Structures are given as structure tokens and as C-alpha cells.
Amino acid sequence: MTSNFRHLLAATGIAAAGTTSPALAIDPFFPDFGNDGINVLHYDISLDVEPAAGTISGKAAITLRAPRTLDRFALDLHALPVSEVLVNGTAADFSRKGDKLEITPAKSLLSGEKVNVTVAYGGVPDPLADPTAPGDNLFLGWFNHRKSAYVVSEPVGASTFFPANDEPTDKATYRFKITVPEGYTAVANGTLVAQTPVDGKRRFIWSMTEPMTTWLATVHVNKFTADLRHAPDGTPISLYVPEGTPQSHIDGLAKAGPMLTYFETLIGRYPFRSYGSVIVKDPKLYYALETQAMSTFPEDASPPDEAFVSHELAHQWFGNSVSVAKWEDLWIAEGAATFFETWWQHRKDRAAFDQAMLDIYDYVVAQNLGPAVVDRPEDLFSDRTYYRGGAALYALQLQIGDSSFFNIMKHFAQDNRGRNVTSEDFIATAVRFSGDGSVRTLLESWLYDDAVPALPGKAKRTARTGPVPRPDIVGGRCGRGSHRGAPAACG
Numbered sequence: 225m226t227s228n229f230r231h232l233l234a235a236t237g238i239a240a241a242g243t244t245s246p247a248l249a250i251d252p253f254f255p256d257f258g259n260d261g262i263n264v265l266h267y268d269i270s271l272d273v274e275p276a277a278g279t280i281s282g283k284a285a286i287t288l289r290a291p292r293t294l295d296r297f298a299l300d301l302h303a304l305p306v307s308e309v310l311v312n313g314t315a316a317d318f319s320r321k322g323d324k325l326e327i328t329p330a331k332s333l334l335s336g337e338k339v340n341v342t343v344a345y346g347g348v349p350d351p352l353a354d355p356t357a358p359g360d361n362l363f364l365g366w367f368n369h370r371k372s373a374y375v376v377s378e379p380v381g382a383s384t385f386f387p388a389n390d391e392p393t394d395k396a397t398y399r400f401k402i403t404v405p406e407g408y409t410a411v412a413n414g415t416l417v418a419q420t421p422v423d424g425k426r427r428f429i430w431s432m433t434e435p436m437t438t439w440l441a442t443v444h445v446n447k448f449t450a451d452l453r454h455a456p457d458g459t460p461i462s463l464y465v466p467e468g469t470p471q472s473h474i475d476g477l478a479k480a481g482p483m484l485t486y487f488e489t490l491i492g493r494y495p496f497r498s499y500g501s502v503i504v505k506d507p508k509l510y511y512a513l514e515t516q517a518m519s520t521f522p523e524d525a526s527p528p529d530e531a532f533v534s535h536e537l538a539h540q541w542f543g544n545s546v547s548v549a550k551w552e553d554l555w556i557a558e559g560a561a562t563f564f565e566t567w568w569q570h571r572k573d574r575a576a577f578d579q580a581m582l583d584i585y586d587y588v589v590a591q592n593l594g595p596a597v598v599d600r601p602e603d604l605f606s607d608r609t610y611y612r613g614g615a616a617l618y619a620l621q622l623q624i625g626d627s628s629f630f631n632i633m634k635h636f637a638q639d640n641r642g643r644n645v646t647s648e649d650f651i652a653t654a655v656r657f658s659g660d661g662s663v664r665t666l667l668e669s670w671l672y673d674d675a676v677p678a679l680p681g682k683a684k685r686t687a688r689t690g691p692v693p694r695p696d697i698v699g700g701r702c703g704r705g706s707h708r709g710a711p712a713a714c715g
């Protein structure tokens with residue numbers, strides 16, 4: 225990619241930048257997902273889960289709005305058979321075309337009209353081949369494993385368990401009603417608002433009242449032990465671990481409480497009502513995922529060290545509350561998580577923090593990593609997104625100083641809460657709150673240019689001689705936690 229790429233970006237335009245947008249975008253990385261006609265406001269997802277059989281029986285009540293008159297529209301739904309579709313309570317015609325559920329309502333949707341769509345569906349969920357790792361035999365979405373179930377969807381796995389407008393800008397609120405056999409616990413995003421016995425089973429109701437993008441939606445069903453605590457600021461912290469998990473692992477996850485309160489001093493109020501962590505006991509899962517307000521950790525990463533916990537927690541501000549409008553800008557989330565994971569570990573020793581970031585910079589130089597904004601899905605979880613993205617933020621910090629840097633990060637997180645953003649939004653925020661026009665040039669070179677820029681000021685350094693080791697960050701498909709079952713491409 226050349227530096228001309230940014231002009232191309234500007235020309236294509238981004239409808240959703242910095243807004244709680246109507247979802248009129250289809251992401252160029254994944255053109256088979258998402259719908260350019262509807263804007264989902266709320267998903268009410270009822271699932272009856274039979275972990276022993278691996279089946280789900282679902283009903284999704286979806287509130288949506290059509291920005292223009294529509295005779296038909298579509299949702300993403302992978303594999304699961306559909307038995308009935310209602311639009312405003314009236315049966316609608318529907319058909320399946322690949323992974324699209326095409327719906328023709330009895331009456332056209334009127335422009336701006338709020339519409340209730342109910343889809344009854346069920347079967348054995350079938351994970352989707354991961355389009356970011358072609359040929360790597362990786363999958364996304366709902367997984368059944370030894371009479372338990374879990375979901376990791378980034379970037380496009382949501383349609384394996386509910387009919388979705390699976391496109392990053394169509395954020396919505398969610399309610400999950402998950403019914404499971406007695407002895408099991410169902411976990412989902414947000415806050416557990418009720419659990420009630422129903423016909424010899426147990427129903428767990430979870431509520432996510434802040435906007436959430438589809439790929440962050442999660443459900444876990446297992447025989448969990450729950451540990452409920454509070455962060456020092458009062459935010460409820462819940463931990464769900466499989467039976468037999470050692471106390472030390474639970475205590476490791478619980479460090480999210482003090483971290484959360486500390487991060488608030490740097491980047492402002494935690495964006496959700498509660499936070500939680502859940503451990504998946506499937507050796508095939510080799511990475512953690514920042515599922516909104518309920519991060520998912522692989523058992524393989526146990527005991528979860530502070531790098532893992534701080535990385536997924538930082539994503540709640542950067543990546544979840546403020547999330548990318550286009551996948552190519554994922555560095556905004558992963559660069560920030562890399563930065564804050566490193567900052568947390570060395571927060572009491574500035575020299576050690578600088579050294580850790582310089583190690584990352586040296587690695588970026590040694591690998592000649594391309595721009596942080598990536599131009600194809602295969603690079604989404606690459607070192608460019610994580611290492612060069614993190615180094616870009618460090619370069620900004622060096623240029624303008626800690627106080628101005630954290631003020632920018634705080635404004636970016638708080639002023640865009642619940643919204644989708646682009647790299648240009650970040651650059652504009654950095655210029656505005658630093659009052660320093662030169663940060664535009666600095667950031668553009670880090671985000672769009674092939675050549676690795678020099679670091680500003682005293683950190684300018686000559687190239688290291690000899691091999692530069694890969695810094696040990698959580699980062700991506702090839703980072704920590706990926707030592708078992710990692711894709712072949714990671715080497």
C-alpha cells in the first residue's frame with residue numbers, strides 16, 4: 225500500500241463516522257455480510273439451549289427501522305433452519321439465499337417506520353469459516369464443546385446463532401433470554417437481570433443497554449461457578465469459571481476491578497454498567513476476546529496474567545464502546561489495547577514503559593511493518609494492527625507529552641461513547657485537543673505510509689543490529705495465548 229491510500233479513503237467516504245449511524249454500510253472487507261437497507265435498534269434473543277445435544281431453539285424479536293421504503297430486506301443467518309418470520313405480527317414470506325434470510329413482508333416497510341420482526345429458528349449451530357485466515361481451518365461464532373457452548377465472533381460470526389445485520393456500524397441494544405438445563409449457567413453480555421426456573425429448566429436474562437456491535441455479542445453455557453465482586457469505584461465485576469478452576473485464576477481475573485478504576489483516572493468513566501469475565505474450557509480456543517462487558521478468556525491463558533486482563537479491559541473503552549466504522553481501522557482498538565496493556569504493566573516505572581514501547585518500535589522497524597490501517601481482511605489481526613498501531617500512539621505521546629496524550633484518549637473515548645469512528649476521527653480529535661497541527665502529519669505517516677516513521681524527540685534511535693525479538697504482547701492471532709492451535713501463518 226502506498227501513502228496515496230488515504231486519499232482513496234477520503235474519496236470513498238464513510239457514512240457512519242462518529243455517529244450512531246443508520247446502518248447503510250456494507251464493509252468492503254466482508255461484502256457478503258450486512259444489509260444496506262435496515263437499521264437495527266434492538267435484538268431480543270431467546271434461546272433454549274441443550275448443551276448435551278448441541279442444539280439451540282431460538283426466537284429473535286428484532287426492532288428495526290428502514291431509512292427508506294422497502295419491499296424486502298435481508299438478515300444474515302448461517303445454516304440454522306427458520307420456521308417462521310413475522311413482521312409487525314403478520315406472517316411474512318421468507319427464503320434462504322446462501323447465508324441471507326430474505327424477508328418479504330405482507331406490507332412494504334415505510335421510510336422511517338419502526339418495525340418488529342420476529343424470526344423463529346433452531347438447530348445445531350455451525351461455525352463459519354474465518355474469512356481473515358483463509359486455509360487456516362479457523363472458525364467463528366457459536367461452538368459446542370463437551371456439553372458446553374460458547375461464542376467468539378470477531379469479525380463476522382454472529383449469524384451462527386441469531387439473525388443479524390452483521391456489519392460493524394449497526395449497533396443496537398440487546399436482551400438475551402437463555403434457557404438451560406438445571407445445573408447449567410447461561411452467561412451473556414451486560415448485566416444479569418433475572419434468573420428464574422421454567423419447566424424444570426433455568427432461564428437467565430441478560431441485558432446490554434448500551435449500543436453493541438454484532439461481533440461482540442456472546443453467549444456461554446456451562447456448569448459455571450460465579451464469583452461476584454465490585455471494582456473500587458462500585459462497578460459490579462462478575463467472574464464465571466468452569467467447575468474446578470483454581471482460586472488463583474479467579475483472583476487473576478478479578479484484578480480487572482482495580483484496573484478498571486485506575487483506567488478511569490486516565491480515560492474517563494467505564495462505559496458499561498458492569499464488567500465480567502468468563503473462561504472457556506476448550507483447548508481449541510487459543511485467544512481472548514473483548515466480548516462487550518463480559519470478556520472471554522481461553523483456559524489456555526490461565527492463570528490469566530495482567531497483560532491479558534488489562535488488554536481486554538482496555539478494549540471496553542477502545543473497540544467496544546467506541547468501535548470502528550470500518551474494519552481497516554481496527555488499529556484504533558488494538559493499538560490502544562496494546563498501549564494500555566503495556567502502560568498498566570509499567571505504570572509505576574516510566575523507564576520500563578518507555579523501554580517496552582521502544583522494543584515494540586524496534587520490532588516494527590526490524591519487520592518493516594506496513595501502515596497501521598490495513599487494506600485486506602487477511603491483515604486484520606496482523607502485527608501491523610497491533611504493533612504498529614500501538615507504536616503510533618506511543619509516537620503521539622512522545623510528540624505532545626503525557627498530559628495532552630491522555631486528554632486526547634479520554635476525549636476520544638468519552639465524546640464518541642457508543643459510536644463508530646474512523647482513523648480520521650482520531651486524527652481530528654488529536655489535532656483539536658493537542659492544539660498542535662503537526663500531529664496530523666505524524667499520525668498520517670504512522671497510519672497510512674509504507675515506511676516506518678522515526679519516533680519524535682529524544683526517543684529517536686538508530687536501528688538495532690542483530691535480530692529483534694517479537695515483544696511479548698497479547699496481540700492478535702499470532703500473539704500471546706496463541707501458542708496452542710495458532711494458525712499456520714503465525715509460524
Ligand SMILES: [Zn+2]
Binds near residue numbers: 558699
Ligand atoms: Zn485486542
